[in-house]
Amino acid sequence: MNSNNQTPNQNPDETPGAEQRAPLRVLSFGQRMRAYFLAGILVIAPISITLYLAWLFIGFVDSKITPLIPLKYNPETYLPFALPGLGLLILVSALMLTGAMTAGFMGRVWMRFTEQVLARMPVIRNIYSAVKQIFETVLADKSAAFREAVLVEYPRRGIWAIAFITGRTEEEVQNITEEECINIFLPTTPNPTSGFLLFVPKKDLISLSMTVEEAIKMVISGGIITPPDHRPKDQQKTPLTAAHVYEEPDILREKERAPVLAPKGSRPGEKQNS
Secondary structure, eight states: OOSSOOOTTOOTTSOTTOOOOOOOOOOOHHHHHHHHHHHHHHHHHHHHHHHHHHHHHHHHHHHHHGGGSOTTTOGGGTSSSOOTTHHHHHHHHHHHHHHHHHTSHHHHHHHHHHHHHHHTSTTHHHHHHHHHHHHHHHHOTTOOTTSOEEEEEOSSTTOEEEEEEEEEOOHHHHHTSSSOEEEEEEEOSSOTTSEEEEEEEGGGOEEOSSOHHHHHHHHHTTTSSOOOOOSOHHHHTSOOOOTTSSHHHHHHHHHHOOOOOOOTTOSHHHHHHO
16 A cells, blocks of 8 residues: 555646646747837936936026126137036026125115116016015925925816915905915926916815825826825725715706805815814
């Protein structure tokens, strides 16, 4: 009697219960060349495009700044080759020098005098005041402009869009609205420099965990680049809103023009902050 208990159809070289491994797929020569070609594009294309755009920007600045340098003080006059980035270096140095000068007493006096002169020009004063206010708001250390990405229902209920908070709604717009509103900028794809200014109730906004840089990449790529969810695992499993939440109130409001109240705590911002 055989001590090795084997089934009649079992291979003695196989271990009982061992899993069968799937055969490895062997790529043909053409498939391997195609994979190598695509891998090369993924490596070279981002680097090349970045360097090309940087070269265009440096060339544009050089073409505007370098001709303003007197030939006597231009290093390119004495060199047999051009110096790329010379105009950009001079521009950055001039901006830093200007900032240092205006930080002193004489600089503040000069700025006050210049602003008084510009304030007397009918068209120039409007342009100058608007541009100055925008730069002061965006570049301020404590400014909330473009510091947070949010999700807003636009252009209708059930359709969501990424927007950026630019500040709190104040003065007339806030005074004529009952709820606390937030100024948001809704960019377009793939050009985020154009978009729409919306005044949205704070309770209807959903704050996103993604950074502003990640949100801009998602907008520019048209959703091809999707940033990860940085929230805790338990929050990722809890939805904050749905398309059917406001469906019936919207229908009643449009057909009968009757005021319909949404249940307290059912709006996206209220769920997120609860």
